[in-house]
Amino acid sequence: MTAFLLALVVGALFALGTFLLLRRDLIRVVWGLAIISQAANVYLLAMGGVAAGTADTVPVLAGHGEHVPETADPLVQALVLTAIVIGFGMTAFALVLSYRVYEEHDTLDVSELGDRE
Amino acid sequence: MTTPLAAMPIGTGSQLVIAPMLVVLVAAVGSLLFSRWPRARMAVSLAGGAGYAIAVAAIDWYVVLAPGAPGIATYQVGDWPAPAGITLVADGLSAFMLTMVAILGIASLVFSTRVLPEIDPRSYYFPLFHFLALGVTGAFLTADLFNLFVWFEVMLMASYVFVAYYGGPQHTRAAFWYVALNLLASAVFLLGVGGIYATTGTLNMADLARRLAEPAAYGIDLGPVVGLLAMLLSVFAIKAGLVPFQFWIPTAYRAAPPQITALLAGATKKVGIYAIIRLSFTVFAGAQISVDLEAPIVGAVVSGPSPLAFVGAVLFAMATASILVGGIGAVGRDSIEGVLAYSSIGQVGFIAIPVAIAATASSAELRHFAIVAALVYALNHTLAKGLLFLAVGAIRSATGTSRLADLGGLARRSPPLAVAFFVGSLALVGIPPLSGFFGKFLVFYTAARAELAPVLGLLLVGSLLTIAYATRTWNRSFWGARTSAVEEATVDPVQVGVLLALATVIVAVGVGFELVYQFAEAAAAAALDTDGYVDAVDPLEPSELEAAGEDAGGGEHA
Numbered sequence: 171m172t173a174f175l176l177a178l179v180v181g182a183l184f185a186l187g188t189f190l191l192l193r194r195d196l197i198r199v200v201w202g203l204a205i206i207s208q209a210a211n212v213y214l215l216a217m218g219g220v221a222a223g224t225a226d227t228v229p230v231l232a233g234h235g236e237h238v239p240e241t242a243d244p245l246v247q248a249l250v251l252t253a254i255v256i257g258f259g260m261t262a263f264a265l266v267l268s269y270r271v272y273e274e275h276d277t278l279d280v281s282e283l284g285d286r287e
Numbered sequence: 288m289t290t291p292l293a294a295m296p297i298g299t300g301s302q303l304v305i306a307p308m309l310v311v312l313v314a315a316v317g318s319l320l321f322s323r324w325p326r327a328r329m330a331v332s333l334a335g336g337a338g339y340a341i342a343v344a345a346i347d348w349y350v351v352l353a354p355g356a357p358g359i360a361t362y363q364v365g366d367w368p369a370p371a372g373i374t375l376v377a378d379g380l381s382a383f384m385l386t387m388v389a390i391l392g393i394a395s396l397v398f399s400t401r402v403l404p405e406i407d408p409r410s411y412y413f414p415l416f417h418f419l420a421l422g423v424t425g426a427f428l429t430a431d432l433f434n435l436f437v438w439f440e441v442m443l444m445a446s447y448v449f450v451a452y453y454g455g456p457q458h459t460r461a462a463f464w465y466v467a468l469n470l471l472a473s474a475v476f477l478l479g480v481g482g483i484y485a486t487t488g489t490l491n492m493a494d495l496a497r498r499l500a501e502p503a504a505y506g507i508d509l510g511p512v513v514g515l516l517a518m519l520l521s522v523f524a525i526k527a528g529l530v531p532f533q534f535w536i537p538t539a540y541r542a543a544p545p546q547i548t549a550l551l552a553g554a555t556k557k558v559g560i561y562a563i564i565r566l567s568f569t570v571f572a573g574a575q576i577s578v579d580l581e582a583p584i585v586g587a588v589v590s591g592p593s594p595l596a597f598v599g600a601v602l603f604a605m606a607t608a609s610i611l612v613g614g615i616g617a618v619g620r621d622s623i624e625g626v627l628a629y630s631s632i633g634q635v636g637f638i639a640i641p642v643a644i645a646a647t648a649s650s651a652e653l654r655h656f657a658i659v660a661a662l663v664y665a666l667n668h669t670l671a672k673g674l675l676f677l678a679v680g681a682i683r684s685a686t687g688t689s690r691l692a693d694l695g696g697l698a699r700r701s702p703p704l705a706v707a708f709f710v711g712s713l714a715l716v717g718i719p720p721l722s723g724f725f726g727k728f729l730v731f732y733t734a735a736r737a738e739l740a741p742v743l744g745l746l747l748v749g750s751l752l753t754i755a756y757a758t759r760t761w762n763r764s765f766w767g768a769r770t771s772a773v774e775e776a777t778v779d780p781v782q783v784g785v786l787l788a789l790a791t792v793i794v795a796v797g798v799g800f801e802l803v804y805q806f807a808e809a810a811a812a813a814a815l816d817t818d819g820y821v822d823a824v825d826p827l828e829p830s831e832l833e834a835a836g837e838d839a840g841g842g843e844h845a
Contacts, residue, residue: 191471196463203470210477217481245371246484249433253477256440260473263444264466267451271463274456283460 172240176216183209196268196278203264207257211250218246303349304362304377306342307385307424310335315417322411329400332413336396339420343382343389351382351809358813359823361430369825370491374430376824379813380569380662381427383806384561387666388423391553391673394789398546398677401781402684411448419445419550426558430824432483432490435562436476439526443469446555449547450539461542468535472525479518486511492570493824496817500573509576513594516571520563520601527559529639530608533632537616540628545680548624552631552676553669560638560665564658567598567646568814591647599646602639607745609636614752618759623689624679626760627672630715633749634668637726640742641733651815653736658811660729663803667726670796671714674789678708681783682764685776691760696769701778705765707786712757714793717750722796725804 183205190202223241272278314335321328350360359378363369377385399416422442429435447469451462484490487498487507498505499512525532540548571594578596580589589600613633620626638661645657681704682697683689698705710721717727727750734742796803813819 191467199467203467206474207470207477210474210481214477214481217485219485246481249480249484252433252437256437256473259444260440260466260470263447264463264470267447267459267463267466270451270454271459274454274459 172220173216176212176220180209180213180216183212194280196271196280196283197265199280200261200264200268204257204261207253207261211253211257214250214253215242215246218243300362301350301360302362303342303346304360304375304428305364306345307339307389308375308421308428310338310342311417311421311424314338315414315421318413318417319411328413332396332416333400335417336393340389340393343385346377347382347386347806350377351379351813352806358809359819361823369430370489370494373434374491374493374824375428376430376820377428378820378823379806379809380561380565380811381813383662383666383810384427384557385424386806387557387669388420388427388554390789390792391549391669392420394673394677394785395546395549398549398680398782398785401779401785402544402546402680412452415445415448416547419449419547419554423554423558427561430492430820432480432492432495436473436480439476439558440473442555442558443473446543446547446551449551450543452544452547453542457538458542461538465535465539468525472522475518476522479515479522482511482515482518486515491825492565493821496570496573497821497825499571500575500817502574509574512571512574513576513578513597516566516594516598517601519566520598523559523562523566524605525559527556527563527635527639528609528632529559529602529605529635530612530632531605533609533612536632537625537628540631541622541624545624545676545683548628548679549673549676552627553673556631556635557665557669560635560642560661563598563602563639564642564661564814567595567642568654568658569817569820571595571598572815573817595646599643602643602646603742606636606639606643609633609639610745610749610752614749614756617756618752620756621691623682623691623694623760623764624676626691626756627675627679630753630756631668631672633752634664634672634715637730637746637749638665638668640746641730644733644737644739644742648737653733655808655811655815656729656736657733658814659804659807660726660733662807662810663722663729664726666796666803666807667714667722667793670789670793671711671723674707674711674786674793675715677782677789678704678711678786681778681786684782685778686772688772691763693770693772694764695767696765696773697776698765700769700773700776701783703783703787704778707783707790708765709761710790710793712761714797716754716757720794720797722793722800722803724797725800 187202187206187209190198190205193199220240220242223238228238228241268278275283277283314332317331317335318328321331350356351358359376362375364373364375396416419442422438422445425438426435426442429438447462447466450465451458480490487495489495489498498507502509528536540551543551574593576594578589578591578594589596610633613629613636617626617629617633620629641657641661645654648654648657679689686694688694714721714723717723731743731746734746
C-alpha cells in the first residue's frame with residue numbers, strides 16, 4: 171500500500187513539475203525544477219523500500235516497547251538528506267538568477283528572452 | 288564494532304589519494320579568507336595550483352609510472368571500508384584524467400591572475416575556481432555512484448556562477464538555461480542512482496561490478512540495469528556535450544570568461560567522458576545479459592552479450608551526429624569562441640567514436656587499443672582547446688573583441704600570440720609532430736582495425752571540416768589587413784607566456800609520445816581491469832562480506 175501511494179505521489183509530482191517547466195513564466199520554470207528535484211527525492215526514498223522495522227533497526231522508535239513503525243532504508247535516508255540540501259541550494263540559486271534575469275531583461279517571459287540579443 | 292572493521296583487509300591503501308582534493312580544498316578556503324587582500328589571495332591561489340600539480344604528479348609517479356608501482360591506490364574515507372563507506376580510488380584512468388586537468392588548470396589559473404584586474408578583484412573568482420577543480424577532482428577519484436553525483440554538483444555549482452559571471456543580459460540568459468538543464472540532468476542522475484540501488488542493493492562501483500558479474504548469487508534482475516545505465520549515459524552525455532545534448536554549449540561557452548571556458552571544454556567535458564568510460568567498462572561490462580534490440584527505421588540490430596553492445600550503439604549514433612553538427616556549425620560562426628564552442632561538440636564526437644568501437648569490439652586487444660586512442664585524443668583536445676580558448680581570452684583583453692569581422696592582421700601585431708594559436712590549431716587539425724597527430728592517427732587506426740569503413744569516412748569528413756574552420760578562423764583573424772581594434776591592441780606578455788607554455792606542452796607530448804602512450808596504455812588497462820578495481824576497492828569475498836555484515840550488526844545489506 172505504501173509503495174503504491176509513493177508511486178502515485180512520485181508520478182503526480184513529476185507530472186506537475188513537467189507541466190510547470192513548460193510554462194512561459196521563468197518563476198514557474200524554477201518551481202517546476204524545484205518540484206522535479208523533490209520528486210526525485212521521494213522516488214529515491216521509495217527505491218530503498220519501506221519495510222516493517224524491528225527493534226534492531228529503529229531502536230529509538232522501538233524504545234518503549236510500543237508498536238514499531240514502518241521505516242525507510244537508512245542508507246537511502248542519508249542519500250536523500252544530501253540530495254535535499256543540494257536541491258534547495260540549486261533552487262535558491264535559480265531563483266536569484268531569475269531575479270537577475272528580470273533585472274537585465276525587464277521581463278520573465280521565456281519567449282521574449284529568447285528573441286533579444 | 289571496531290574489531291570486524293579492523294580485521295577487514297584494506298587494499299593498497301594510501302593517503303596520497305586524497306592529497307589533490309585536500310590541497311585544492313585548502314586553496315579554496317584560503318582564498319576565501321583573503322578576500323580583502325587581492326594580492327595575498329592570488330598568491331594563495333597560485334600556491335594552491337602548484338600544490339595541486341605536485342600532488343597529481345606524486346599520484347602519477349607512485350601509483351602508476353614508477354617501476355613496481357601498484358597501479359591502483361585506495362583511501363577509505365573515515366576508515367569506513369567499502370561498500371558501506373565512501374572509497375576514493377586513484378588508478379591509471381583517474382591519474383591520466385587528473386594530469387590533463389592539472390596541466391590545463393595551472394595554465395588557466397596563471398592566466399586568470401592577469402585578466403582579473405579588469406574584473407572586480409574582490410569577487411569570489413578564485414574560491415570558485417578552486418571549487419570547480421575540487422568537484423572535477425572528486426568526480427575522478429570517487430568509487431561511489433552517489434558520491435559521483437555530489438561531486439558533479441560541486442563542479443556544476445561553481446560553473447553556474449562562472450557562466451553568469453559578467454552579469455550582462457546574454458550571460459544571465461545563458462546561465463539560466465545552463466542551470467535549468469543541469470538541474471533536470473541532476474534529477475535524472477538521481478533517478479538512475481535510485482534505480483540502481485533498488486535493483487542491485489549497492490552504490491559502490493566495485494561492489495556493483497561484483498554483483499553484476501554474479502547476479503544469481505545476489506538475486507539481481509539484470510533487465511532494468513541496461514535502462515538505468517541508459518539514464519546515466521544521457522546525464523554524462525549532457526556533461527560531455529554530445530549531440531543531442533549539445534544545445535547549451537555555444538551560449539554557455541560564449542558567456543563564461545574565456546579562461547573558464549577553457550576549463551569547461553578541457554575539464555568538465557572530460558568528466559562526462561571519464562564517467563562514461565568508468566561506468567561502462569569497469570562497472571557494467573561484467574554483466575552478462577543478452578541485449579537484442581532492433582531499430583525500426585534504419586533496420587540496424589543491436590545485439591551482444593553485455594550492456595556494452597547498447598552503449599556502443601548509442602555512442603556511435605551520438606558521436607556521428609556530434610562530429611557532423613559540431614563541424615558544420617563551426618564553419619559558419621562569426622566569432623572565434625563560437626567556432627571553438629562548436630568545434631568542441633565535434634571533437635568530443637572524435638573521442639566518443641573510439642569509446643563506441645571499444646564497447647562493440649570483439650577482441651580484448653582491440654578494446655584496449657580503442658580506449659588508448661580515446662584517451663590520447665581526449666588529452667590532445669584538452670591541451671589544444673584549452674590553449675585556443677585561452678588565446679581567445681588574450682585576444683579579447685588585447686583588442687576588446689573576438690568577432691572575426693573586427694579582427695585581422697593579428698599575426699604581425701603579436702607574432703608570439705600567432706605562433707601559440709597556430710600550434711593549437713595545428714594540434715586540433717592533427718599535424719605531426721604535435722599531440723593532435725597521434726590522437727587522430729590512433730582514432731583512424733582504431734576504426735581501420737575494427738574494419739568499419741563508414742566510420743572511417745565519417746572521421747575523414749570530420750577532419751576535413753576541422754581543417755576548414757581552423758583555416759577560416761586563422762585567415763580571418765591573423766592574416767589580412769589590420770583592423771582598428773588590432774592596431775590599438777596591447778598584448779599582455781604573461782598571457783602570451785602561458786599560451787606559449789601550453790604550446791610547448793603540446794609539442795612535447797608529440798615529441799615524447801612514447802611516455803604518453805605508456806601512460807595512456809596503463810590508463811586503458813586500469814579502465815578494463817574490473818577484477819583489479821574490485822580487489823583494490825572492496826577486497827572481500829561474498830561469504831566474508833555477509834559474515835562481516837552480521838558481526839557488525841548492520842542491516843544495510845538486507
